Amino acid sequence: MIPLVLPAMSDAESPFVTRLRSGKGLTDDAWDSLMIEEDGGGVTYAGAGGILAIDGATAKALDGDVVLVQPRHGRMERILRAGSPHNTLLVTERCDQLCVMCSQPPKKTHVDRFAYLEQACLLAEPGLHIGISGGEPSLFKDKLLSMVERVLRQRPDLSFHILSNGQHFAEDDVLRMRDPLYRRVSWGVPLYAASAPLHDEIVGKVGAFDALQDGFATLLMAGARVELRTVLVSSNLAAMPNLSRFVASRLRFIEVWSIMQLEHIGFAKGRWRTLFVDHREHFGMVGRAIDWATMHGVRAQLFNFPRCTVPPAYRGIAIASISDWKRKYPNVCFGCSEQANCSGFFEWHPDEEARAMVEPL
Ligand code: SF4
Numbered sequence: 001m002i003p004l005v006l007p008a009m010s011d012a013e014s015p016f017v018t019r020l021r022s023g024k025g026l027t028d029d030a031w032d033s034l035m036i037e038e039d040g041g042g043v044t045y046a047g048a049g050g051i052l053a054i055d056g057a058t059a060k061a062l063d064g065d066v067v068l069v070q071p072r073h074g075r076m077e078r079i080l081r082a083g084s085p086h087n088t089l090l091v092t093e094r095c096d097q098l099c100v101m102c103s104q105p106p107k108k109t110h111v112d113r114f115a116y117l118e119q120a121c122l123l124a125e126p127g128l129h130i131g132i133s134g135g136e137p138s139l140f141k142d143k144l145l146s147m148v149e150r151v152l153r154q155r156p157d158l159s160f161h162i163l164s165n166g167q168h169f170a171e172d173d174v175l176r177m178r179d180p181l182y183r184r185v186s187w188g189v190p191l192y193a194a195s196a197p198l199h200d201e202i203v204g205k206v207g208a209f210d211a212l213q214d215g216f217a218t219l220l221m222a223g224a225r226v227e228l229r230t231v232l233v234s235s236n237l238a239a240m241p242n243l244s245r246f247v248a249s250r251l252r253f254i255e256v257w258s259i260m261q262l263e264h265i266g267f268a269k270g271r272w273r274t275l276f277v278d279h280r281e282h283f284g285m286v287g288r289a290i291d292w293a294t295m296h297g298v299r300a301q302l303f304n305f306p307r308c309t310v311p312p313a314y315r316g317i318a319i320a321s322i323s324d325w326k327r328k329y330p331n332v333c334f335g336c337s338e339q340a341n342c343s344g345f346f347e348w349h350p351d352e353e354a355r356a357m358v359e360p361l
Pocket residue numbers: 306307308309329330332333336337338339340342343344358359360361
């Protein structure tokens with residue numbers, strides 16, 4: 001796994017954002033920290049923020065990274081990794097749902113980092129597509145939208161993908177989100193079933209389904225770009241064809257429907273036996289859902305489904321969905337002709353189980 005947080009010491013008193021440079025490339029005196037020393041233990045930089053000594057990494061690995069340094073905590077966080085298409089900003093750990101399979105169980109507290117994250121985005125490499133997640137980012141909707149708008153105005157080359165439960169949009173957001181800036185924003189919104197009782201049960205919140213329908217109406221009126229997301233769990237497997245009919249008839253405006261396999265972490269780890277659907281044995285309902293959506297003009301894709309584990313007819317839509325820093329492949333995968341296009345497994349997926357599932361193509 002690629003570490004996103006590293007031990008770091010600095011003489012600065014307050015947190016600061018900086019871009020790490022090992023000597024090559026354009027530099028910005030105000031925001032760049034230049035390497036002054038490297039040894040077997042780590043790298044030392046100097047910049048306007050102060051002296052920064054990072055342990056456990058090389059200058060080559062860090063060159064160009066935009067980081068948030070937290071001197072009092074003795075650490076730095078790689079907010080945007082140079083050369084990686086998988087960068088996600090965590091804007092809050094608070095959430096108003098409690099999904100049965102949540103991969104990152106929410107916290108009650110919120111640490112406001114919007115100003116730092118905004119600065120990091122302004123230092124991003126050209127053309128970067130930046131993810132935003134939580135918790136529930138739209139609990140801080142005004143700060144979130146204001147940050148996104150300021151960044152997009154100053155950086156016409158950047159774009160965002162924001163995960164949100166879609167329940168906090170209001171009618172007065174329509175005008176705001178019709179701004180052409182929002183063509184560079186897409187929303188990843190989860191819907192787990194076409195019926196309120198089942199969706200609400202999965203997300204652990206009464207009224208979530210109804211609030212989400214209002215949210216979809218707002219997003220539709222705003223002309224928003226939406227990626228619909230459905231995590232497969234044992235309780236919604238049989239309901240997938242019905243959900244597909246709902247999507248094809250009521251949510252035709254979405255750009256794509258991502259059907260996602262479970263992540264072996266967070267709440268799902270402890271509930272794995274009751275939640276996990278082995279799609280190798282139970283692909284029928286998923287396949288019917290995909291077929292119906294496709295026939296009605298809704299593009300569907302599979303996330304976190306290793307290619308060799310799905311029927312050949314659906315392999316083309318099983319995409320390499322897992323971010324590079326948390327993706328792994330069992331040894332037998334090396335040599336598989338499909339590896340470049342395959343999701344592989346999350347780093348935290350049990351090795352034995354992963355090995356037993358795969359069959360190189
Ligand atoms: S063998 Fe490995 S790389 Fe090939 S499709 Fe299966 S999981 Fe993916």
